[in-house]
Amino acid sequence: MSWDALEPKLSPFILGTLATLGFSEMTPVQASAIPLFMKNKDVVVEAVTGSGKTLAFVIPIIEKLKCRKKRLAKNEIGALIITPTRELAQQVSSVFSIFLKDPSLPKHALVIGGTNTLQDDITEFKELSPDILIGTPGRLQDLLIGKGSIKSVVNTKELEILVLDEADRLLDMGFSQTLDNIITHLPKQRRTGLFSATMTDAISEIVRVGLRNPVRVIVKVEDIISKDEQRTPATLDIGCIVCEPHQKLAQLIRIINREKAAKKCIVYFATCACVDYFYKILLKLPQLKGRSIHSLHGQMDTKRRTATYQAFINIPLTSKALLLCTDVAARGLDVPDVDFIIQMDPPQDPKVFSHRCGRTARAGKEGKAILLLVKGREEVYVDAIDEENDNLLKQVRDIVLADRDLYDKGMKAFVSYVRSYTKHDASYIFRLKDLDLGKVAKGYGLLRLPKMPELKDCKLNDFEETSINVRQIYICFFFFHRNGIHHNIFCFQMDEYKYADKSREKKRRQKLAEEKLKFATQSDKIHKVRQLPKGPWSAKKLAKQRKVERKFKKSRKNELLKKRKADDMIDAMSSNRINDIDNDDNDDNEWKELQKEERLAKKLKKRKIKREEFEKEIGLTVSDV
Numbered sequence: 103m104s105w106d107a108l109e110p111k112l113s114p115f116i117l118g119t120l121a122t123l124g125f126s127e128m129t130p131v132q133a134s135a136i137p138l139f140m141k142n143k144d145v146v147v148e149a150v151t152g153s154g155k156t157l158a159f160v161i162p163i164i165e166k167l168k169c170r171k172k173r174l175a176k177n178e179i180g181a182l183i184i185t186p187t188r189e190l191a192q193q194v195s196s197v198f199s200i201f202l203k204d205p206s207l208p209k210h211a212l213v214i215g216g217t218n219t220l221q222d223d224i225t226e227f228k229e230l231s232p233d234i235l236i237g238t239p240g241r242l243q244d245l246l247i248g249k250g251s252i253k254s255v256v257n258t259k260e261l262e263i264l265v266l267d268e269a270d271r272l273l274d275m276g277f278s279q280t281l282d283n284i285i286t287h288l289p290k291q292r293r294t295g296l297f298s299a300t301m302t303d304a305i306s307e308i309v310r311v312g313l314r315n316p317v318r319v320i321v322k323v324e325d326i327i328s329k330d331e332q333r334t335p336a337t338l339d340i341g342c343i344v345c346e347p348h349q350k351l352a353q354l355i356r357i358i359n360r361e362k363a364a365k366k367c368i369v370y371f372a373t374c375a376c377v378d379y380f381y382k383i384l385l386k387l388p389q390l391k392g393r394s395i396h397s398l399h400g401q402m403d404t405k406r407r408t409a410t411y412q413a414f415i416n417i418p419l420t421s422k423a424l425l426l427c428t429d430v431a432a433r434g435l436d437v438p439d440v441d442f443i444i445q446m447d448p449p450q451d452p453k454v455f456s457h458r459c460g461r462t463a464r465a466g467k468e469g470k471a472i473l474l475l476v477k478g479r480e481e482v483y484v485d486a487i488d489e490e491n492d493n494l495l496k497q498v499r500d501i502v503l504a505d506r507d508l509y510d511k512g513m514k515a516f517v518s519y520v521r522s523y524t525k526h527d528a529s530y531i532f533r534l535k536d537l538d539l540g541k542v543a544k545g546y547g548l549l550r551l552p553k554m555p556e557l558k559d560c561k562l563n564d565f566e567e568t569s570i571n572v573r574q575i576y577i578c579f580f581f582f583h584r585n586g587i588h589h590n591i592f593c594f595q596m597d598e599y600k601y602a603d604k605s606r607e608k609k610r611r612q613k614l615a616e617e618k619l620k621f622a623t624q625s626d627k628i629h630k631v632r633q634l635p636k637g638p639w640s641a642k643k644l645a646k647q648r649k650v651e652r653k654f655k656k657s658r659k660n661e662l663l664k665k666r667k668a669d670d671m672i673d674a675m676s677s678n679r680i681n682d683i684d685n686d687d688n689d690d691n692e693w694k695e696l697q698k699e700e701r702l703a704k705k706l707k708k709r710k711i712k713r714e715e716f717e718k719e720i721g722l723t724v725s726d727v
């Protein structure tokens with residue numbers, strides 16, 4: 103349907119811009135939602151990814167504000183668009199920029215926090231006095247309502263339109279209270295639109311409090327052959343590969359290098375730590391030479407996020423590029439010419455699957471999406487790449503061994519992956535006990551397994567733990583007994599495992615020296631207490647010595663007990679915990695010694711052993727005297 107067919111007619115400058123963009127026809131969602139929104143109806147719009155929902159609200163907003171009889175006064179706003187992520191807010195803002203070039207037209211501003219303080223936003227707002235605000239919920243709330251002693255300067259009395267873009271995601275991310283606060287702050291006489299490719303039941307709550315008799319617009323795609331409804335665009339080819347966890351990386355490289363179309367790829371991982379880790383690994387793999395590799399996740403600061411996002415958007419068509427990311431880049435983002443989506447891990451929320459896939463095959467273009475799943479009938483297919491896979495994993499381990507930072511990052515990524523696995527919405531499919539965590543760890547190139555309760559009753563096949571010191575041999579031995587698995591032990595000195603970063607390495611060495619000194623002092627103390635006085639034997643003196651020793655041991659035992667308790671509670675994700683692994687060796691020895699003494703003391707009390715025997719066992723023999 104042509105834009106000219108719309109009633110009421112669009113302004114000539116909008117039609118002109120659409121023509122410049124080459125958008126000769128409306129998409130189905132635009133044809134249904136724009137007339138309703140322009141006719142003052144509240145709308146709930148659900149349409150597949152890449153179907154053009156953004157223009158379905160941008161055009162009505164511009165038209166409405168441009169045609170106002172009374173111009174908005176200083177500090178008054180006429181429209182508000184709330185998005186779940188900063189990137190999406192930036193993108194929506196850039197669509198407004200295309201249409202609002204002329205200074206006589208309404209003005210818009212972006213409010214996303216991060217780099218700007220609230221005070222900066224207020225100053226910018228006062229200077230620009232925009233008619234349209236686009237932003238993320240938290241900062242918008244502060245700007246509209248005020249925060250602490252900072253009072254709001256934004257006047258919402260004349261607000262005509264509120265849009266919640268990716269509305270269900272806003273709720274999923276826990277913004278429901280913030281949205282309530284914003285909605286109750288706005289005038290009731292306004293138009294509200296909710297837009298998303300998926301809608302959850304929770305949306306009905308917003309609809310109840312924020313919308314009046316909304317019209318629901320649902321644009322779905324029909325499979326030409328089966329006539330079934332699809333939640334993804336017809337031009338999108340979706341597939342999945344079932345493989346072992348440790349083969350995922352090889353699959354990723356195989357897909358990227360063998361699929362001709364795979365020029366601009368987005369690769370999804372489960373967590374930020376996984377993105378960080380694999381970003382560093384992939385950068386160093388010669389198999390991916392010639393591709394620019396980028397990473398994007400929610401824990402990066404806004405500046406870096408924006409720079410990465412912009413860099414990836416601006417990659418020329420002829421270049422090959424990879425964006426590794428979390429679901430922060432799953433929804434709404436309109437990156438041009440992405441031809442391949444690879445999901446290394448399935449999303450926790452099955453709804454996100456279609457949003458991830460939807461970053462390709464946008465606006466009628468073709469695209470492919472592949473999901474990597476663990477284990478199944480396609481094993482036969484992936485066996486063929488086993489040798490290739492082993493070489494690749496060896497390469498990864500070598501990269502990790504060259505920098506202790508990657509060891510830390512790998513442990514963190516693995517722990518976060520395991521934790522995220524337990525949080526899948528479809529927990530009846532994604533069960534940790536069915537997942538071979540040994541193979542996952544192998545796929546991550548880990549040198550050893552982190553300490554985490556989740557590993558207790560899990561499958562740990564095929565993981566060769568690198569022998570790092572005495573304690574690690576002990577662990578390998580333990581696994582050998584539990585799982586009947588053979589381990590190839592190769593020795594490696596943890597103390598000598600260096601950070602590539604010189605200043606970080608210096609700090610580590612200093613800390614190590616301090617810890618060694620501390621331990622030596624503590625051992626010395628015990629030893630000194632045990633040195634009973636030379637000269638004539640004195641029962642009184644001996645009793646006194648024993649009392650001092652008992653006191654010292656009791657306090658040390660309490661200290662260790664506290665530490666153990668704390669360790670159990672500490673999330674193994676904390677890198678401190680991981681860094682502390684070495685020190686545990688000393689504590690373990692002391693702990694065992696204390697336990698032994700306690701057992702002997704009990705035996706002595708029950709008269710199962712004689713005092714001489716007891717003293718000999720704990721090192722208080724007559725020869726010491």
Ligand SMILES: Nc1ncnc2c1ncn2[C@@H]1O[C@H](COP(=O)(O)OP(=O)(O)OP(=O)(O)O)[C@@H](O)[C@H]1O
Pocket residue numbers: 124125126127128129132149150151152153154155156157298299433434435436460461464465
């Ligand atoms: N009428 C049109 N004709 C051609 N292309 C269009 C038209 N409307 C929008 N597009 C283009 O389609 C792409 C997808 O649009 P948009 O980002 O609005 O999709 P969306 O439905 O919001 O997707 P998502 O659910 O992923 O957020 C954009 O690149 C946009 O420029």
